[in-house]
Amino acid sequence: MVLQKRLDYGFNGYQVPHMPRATRSARRRRSFKKKHEENQMCAFDLLAIVAGKLLLDKESAPSSSNTSADKDQCAVVNSAVKYEWQDEEKPLKVEACDQGSAARNFFVSDLSQVHGQGCSSKESLVIQNNLNLRLASALTKSDCAGRSNAEKLRNDKSKNDIGTFASKVEGVSSEYREFGDCKLEVETKRAVKDEPGKSGVVLSSTAANMCSLEDPVVLDAKPPALASLDSCAKVPLCRNHIPNSSYPTNQDDVNVVSRDDDDNSSGCTHPITKKKFFRPAPRIGDRRIRKILASKYWKVAPKFKDATVSNSDGDLKPVFHKRKNYYRQQRSERLYPFKKRKHYAYSSPSNLDGGLSCEFVSDSPRKGSNGDASGSCTRMHGVTGASSSFVAQHTSFQPRDSHGMRTFNGGASSSFVGQRTSFQPRDCHVKLRIKSFRVPELLVEIPESSTVGLLRRTVMEAVTAILGGGLRVGVLLQGKKVRDDNKTLLQTGISHNNQLDSLGFCLEPNPSQTPPSLCPEDSPFLLQCDTPDPISRCPPTAGVVCQGICTGSPEPHANNLGNCIESDHDSASSPTDTSMDKSTNSKALVAVPAMKVEALAVVPAHQKSKQSEIVQRRIRRPFSVAEVEALVQAVEKLGTGRWRDVKLRAFDNAKHRTYVDLKDKWKTLVHTARISPQQRRGEPVPQELLDRVLTAHAYWSQQQADQQFKHQHAETCLLL
DNA sequence: TTTAGGG
DNA sequence: CCCTAAA
Numbered sequence: 001m002v003l004q005k006r007l008d009y010g011f012n013g014y015q016v017p018h019m020p021r022a023t024r025s026a027r028r029r030r031s032f033k034k035k036h037e038e039n040q041m042c043a044f045d046l047l048a049i050v051a052g053k054l055l056l057d058k059e060s061a062p063s064s065s066n067t068s069a070d071k072d073q074c075a076v077v078n079s080a081v082k083y084e085w086q087d088e089e090k091p092l093k094v095e096a097c098d099q100g101s102a103a104r105n106f107f108v109s110d111l112s113q114v115h116g117q118g119c120s121s122k123e124s125l126v127i128q129n130n131l132n133l134r135l136a137s138a139l140t141k142s143d144c145a146g147r148s149n150a151e152k153l154r155n156d157k158s159k160n161d162i163g164t165f166a167s168k169v170e171g172v173s174s175e176y177r178e179f180g181d182c183k184l185e186v187e188t189k190r191a192v193k194d195e196p197g198k199s200g201v202v203l204s205s206t207a208a209n210m211c212s213l214e215d216p217v218v219l220d221a222k223p224p225a226l227a228s229l230d231s232c233a234k235v236p237l238c239r240n241h242i243p244n245s246s247y248p249t250n251q252d253d254v255n256v257v258s259r260d261d262d263d264n265s266s267g268c269t270h271p272i273t274k275k276k277f278f279r280p281a282p283r284i285g286d287r288r289i290r291k292i293l294a295s296k297y298w299k300v301a302p303k304f305k306d307a308t309v310s311n312s313d314g315d316l317k318p319v320f321h322k323r324k325n326y327y328r329q330q331r332s333e334r335l336y337p338f339k340k341r342k343h344y345a346y347s348s349p350s351n352l353d354g355g356l357s358c359e360f361v362s363d364s365p366r367k368g369s370n371g372d373a374s375g376s377c378t379r380m381h382g383v384t385g386a387s388s389s390f391v392a393q394h395t396s397f398q399p400r401d402s403h404g405m406r407t408f409n410g411g412a413s414s415s416f417v418g419q420r421t422s423f424q425p426r427d428c429h430v431k432l433r434i435k436s437f438r439v440p441e442l443l444v445e446i447p448e449s450s451t452v453g454l455l456r457r458t459v460m461e462a463v464t465a466i467l468g469g470g471l472r473v474g475v476l477l478q479g480k481k482v483r484d485d486n487k488t489l490l491q492t493g494i495s496h497n498n499q500l501d502s503l504g505f506c507l508e509p510n511p512s513q514t515p516p517s518l519c520p521e522d523s524p525f526l527l528q529c530d531t532p533d534p535i536s537r538c539p540p541t542a543g544v545v546c547q548g549i550c551t552g553s554p555e556p557h558a559n560n561l562g563n564c565i566e567s568d569h570d571s572a573s574s575p576t577d578t579s580m581d582k583s584t585n586s587k588a589l590v591a592v593p594a595m596k597v598e599a600l601a602v603v604p605a606h607q608k609s610k611q612s613e614i615v616q617r618r619i620r621r622p623f624s625v626a627e628v629e630a631l632v633q634a635v636e637k638l639g640t641g642r643w644r645d646v647k648l649r650a651f652d653n654a655k656h657r658t659y660v661d662l663k664d665k666w667k668t669l670v671h672t673a674r675i676s677p678q679q680r681r682g683e684p685v686p687q688e689l690l691d692r693v694l695t696a697h698a699y700w701s702q703q704q705a706d707q708q709f710k711h712q713h714a715e716t717c718l719l720l
Numbered sequence: 721t722t723t724a725g726g727g
Numbered sequence: 728c729c730c731t732a733a734a
Contacts, residue, residue, distance in 0.1 A: 618728065644722060659722070664728070667725085 461621065621656060623665050628685055631662055631669070632692050640666065640700040669693045 446458050623631070634650035643659035651657040672680055673690035 620728070641723075643724095661728075663723075663725095 618656070622682055625683065625685060625689070627651075627654075627657075628665070628669065628689055631665060632689055632696065635666060635700070636692065636696045639703065640697065641704065666693075666697075670697050673697075 444455075444458055446455055450458075630650040631646065634646040638645050638649065643663045646662050647657065647659040651662060669685070669690070670693055672685060673693045677684075677687075
């Protein structure tokens with residue numbers, strides 16, 4: 001049973017930071033503008049949500065609140081909201097303080113969670129006024145870090161009108177006008193009985209979660225991720241789950257100020273008393289996706305058009321308004337031009353497909369020695385089809401549920417306990433002995449004429465390339481994958497007096513390069529699917545490359561990593577198999593998604609297959625000293641603006657070095673030359689070379705400046 | 721395509 | 728290395 005409440009919130013606009021005078025070039029100006037457009041959208045989005053929550057209290061605001069009219073109340077809320085953002089990876093924050101507040105703290109740890117502090121589950125949120133809201137990243141416990149760098153926006157009443165705002169953002173007035181005047185529908189629901197695991201129910205557990213353990217109040221401020229595209233899916237922007245709470249009102253509507261220009265029914269700015277649906281702020285989710293999940297898939301399946309997403313209890317009747325979807329989509333695409341993120345080898349069905357089949361086919365002798373290879377190869381082919389739709393599927397739905405599920409897995413209390421336990425002074429130590437890791441299969445091609453030394457280096461390159469970023473270590477406990485990184489060892493069951501032979505490790509794809517959205521549990525639909533086997537819960541594409549290792553794990557979940565290390569050492573006439581794969585115990589472990597495909601078939605067939613866009617990130621190939629030497633020499637001769645010529649001159653036969661690479665390398669060389677030797681990393685470049693780099697760089701920079709000066713001089717002469 | 725520069 | 732606006 002769910003009690004719900006809706007309200008509208010009209011947002012009046014926000015102020016754009018001044019563009020620094022120092023922004024000279026048009027490019028920088030664009031960059032600045034772009035950045036702030038985005039940030040503002042985010043800031044606004046967050047603000048809107050938070051402010052929407054503030055409005056929750058409006059109706060029950062005490063008389064001391066010195067306003068009674070809805071309009072004024074809104075204004076009060078508006079003026080009380082401060083928000084700020086931080087760039088890039090740092091968390092976005094919204095603080096909203098009503099006068100004399102501090103009684104309540106809410107931590108919007110991510111977009112799907114609002115953790116209440118100091119509020120009891122028995123106390124209706126509606127009764128709570130004087131809110132003090134803060135929005136912080138789920139990843140950070142403290143919101144202090146980097147604060148000084150944060151740009152702040154103050155909600156200046158005098159600049160509160162859309163026109164002023166819009167005029168401050170050149171070129172985007174229409175969108176912003178439309179956006180800035182949008183309204184937010186906040187729908188809160190309280191389930192008397194929540195069932196964790198059902199969609200939408202979120203148990204909070206993050207480091208930032210400071211709420212009381214006994215009664216965590218969790219607002220599921222759902223980012224309207226599902227709606228970011230063309231979807232008209234009805235999605236609750238905000239739900240409020242308070243177990244065992246006695247919510248006083250049921251579906252009461254709140255009077256709010258409407259400033260919706262686009263709404264024909266109102267059309268002007270005045271307080272209205274009217275039930276309104278609201279458009280959720282869409283891009284918070286976007287940003288989250290991009291920043292945290294690094295996934296740019298961001299489409300909802302049209303199948304959800306006008307659909308009601310509800311959990312099996314049917315107690316969630318999300319509401320999402322269609323209005324302005326078109327605009328949202330446009331903005332979404334324009335301001336947040338998420339391109340489909342390229343997938344990486346191990347996350348890409350097509351890559352696995354192509355890479356493996358090609359290797360295994362052409363390399364028949366080895367198959368004999370390693371029956372595993374062909375086997376897994378075949379299996380991968382089998383998986384490919386399913387996993388591709390699977391991928392598309394899941395990427396559509398991560399925003400809320402990725403967090404939801406993650407936290408669900410973790411569990412609110414356990415996380416809290418984890419924090420506590422980690423503070424315990426006496427910390428027993430677990431002693432592990434990992435005898436060795438087996439490196440995933442490497443495939444190296446090298447000409448017969450190469451020296452052994454080159455072979456060694458090539459293999460080394462391949463190894464470091466894999467270990468450098470392509471892999472991470474997974475932890476298996478009694479064959480089950482331990483996913484929660486935040487749990488303590490003790491919590492997980494790894495203790496000094498435990499039998500540690502049940503502990504295993506595996507090499508697996510680096511999640512930073514594998515969109516986490518691929519994880520089945522990130523999908524709401526997976527919740528309905530039975531995937532009891534922890535292994536099969538691996539992303540199919542990732543599970544395929546689970547690499548067994550030998551740390552006494554009773555179940556060496558092993559598989560071959562179809563890593564095809566291309567070594568373009570130009571002439572690949574006679575491939576030599578230098579695969580170090582001598583595994584005898586590697587059991588192929590292929591995770592075929594055990595879910596019902598039809599349940600996942602929310603991605604329409606006409607949706608362009610992502611596979612066509614899946615591109616493997618190029619393998620990292622550090623420049624050798626010899627290459628640096630060649631580069632320096634070429635640049636000394638040709639200058640810094642002719643990278644194509646440099647390429648042709650010095651790297652013509654190094655196919656894997658593009659002129660962009662050379663330019664980048666030069667960039668880093670210059671940087672390297674300028675920093676202290678202690679700060680340098682990687683293979684040391686002889687100082688002599690670095691000196692030449694600096695010299696050449698200075699010289700050609702001067703040349704360029706001179707050129708430019710001459711140009712300008714000529715122009716002015718012409719003008720005069 | 722190539723260059724330039726931010727990420 | 729990637730991405731992309733501009734040229």
